[in-house]
Amino acid sequence: MIEAFFMAISPSYLFYMTIGVLLGLVVGTLPGLTATMGTALLVPFTFGLPTGEGIAMLGGLYVCAMFSDAIPACLVNTPGTPAAMATAFDGHPMVKQGRGQEAIVAACFGSALGTIFGALCYLLLAWPMIAIALKFGPPQFFWLGIFALSIIGSLAGDSILKGLAGAAIGIMISCIGISHAAEVNRYTLNIPELRGGVSLVAALIGVFAVPQVLNMILNLKKEEFVAEYKSEPGVILKTMKKVIVTPIHNLRSAVIGAFIGILPGAGSPIAAIVSYNEALRWSKDKSQYGKGDIRGVTASEIANNAAAPAAMIPLVTLGVPGSAPAAVIAGALMLRGLNPGPELFATDGSLVYSFGWSLLIAGIVVFFVGMFATPLLTRIIKIPLRVLAPLIMFLAIIGAYAIRNNIFDVYLMLLIGVFVFLVRRIGFHPGPIGLGFILGPIIEPNLVQALYISHAVGVQKVFFSGSVNLILIALSILSVSAVAISKFRSRNKTN
Structure with missing residues (x-):
């Protein structure tokens, strides 16, 4: 462990890790350029480096x-x-209120806290946490997806029914392609390009970016960009204090993120959504969530950043990547003749632990780089709508096309975007649609696998027995009940 630490703080390690951080800043900022695609594109450029520095x-x-x-x-x-996705729920309203700097600082500081916590879990809790992760099979992942869906009530605005309908739309879009159960085409309309399903990035850009651009176009004659970013002295320290004074909230978000990150296939999106849901459920004052509450930003960012290093734990201990970027890193190791898993952990522990230290140090570097670079990037907020709208649309088209180099993904993105824009006009929130699309590929295949298992041992034993299943079922019921009761009380107060 000590030897690995000194490896991680060597000049060569720090230099290449910082280069990766700077590249990640660009990749994450451009809509559609995911961490998975960024790491995949970077892998060939690491072949000329020593293994430790490259990883x-x-x-x-x-x-x-x-x-x-x-x-x-x-x-x-x-x-x-x-x-x-969950960060936007409160982050964008904060920007529209003129609190853009506060939103970005909260996201940056929360990201640093989450990354450091996740890296510490990687370094200290790998083996004990694996014992818990091994208890998750298809039924548990199915119930985890159902639990994540329970956030819909809090994203649905004034109508839970519209939230459920939006989630159903998202799940149906995710079902386009070949069925997991019978290997038959579903909802493809005899279009060959749809047999492989709808690209996740293209769909999410369509759900969130295209309707935003169309709204900008409608507001061209009304005003310039409605949100403002004001950089003021002292905001950084004040925002950090606001984050620090909620230690229980921060710790809960970090634990949720690390725990979900360690589960193979769950990933940062679910971690952020579940963390946001739990922050809302445990909050005494729920009225500001979705309207610009800093706790909504930190709940999402702490969790999704804690999940990133934690996703490496099953990779280095079981050889099973916990996320898509972790799978890319696993491929990078295998291309060097190293097989991730217990063998790598036992034979080259210094490499495994030096990577963990590098992730921890990267969390610190991210904070300072983010504070330095964000003011430059946030100048986008001052761009007039007539310039910003086509710029975002251009980046959206490039992002949708670049994932699979398929122009059909661009058409799907535009079609989904126009559809979401229209349903937003009648009161639907895009959040449940995006959430349903993300969770569909997790819920359906695990449900199918669990049903196959139930043919041998029975449905009740597979789905409704075992401590993990019962805990997730109880949490789902409690979450839905809490949202329903909260909305019922708020309606009574207004009446």
């Missing part, structure tokens, strides 16, 4: 992209990656 560079890009995706989420309500 540290990939890790730096990964953790910084998890922060910088909050910048477009807050400024223009366009999450840079799916993990920042």
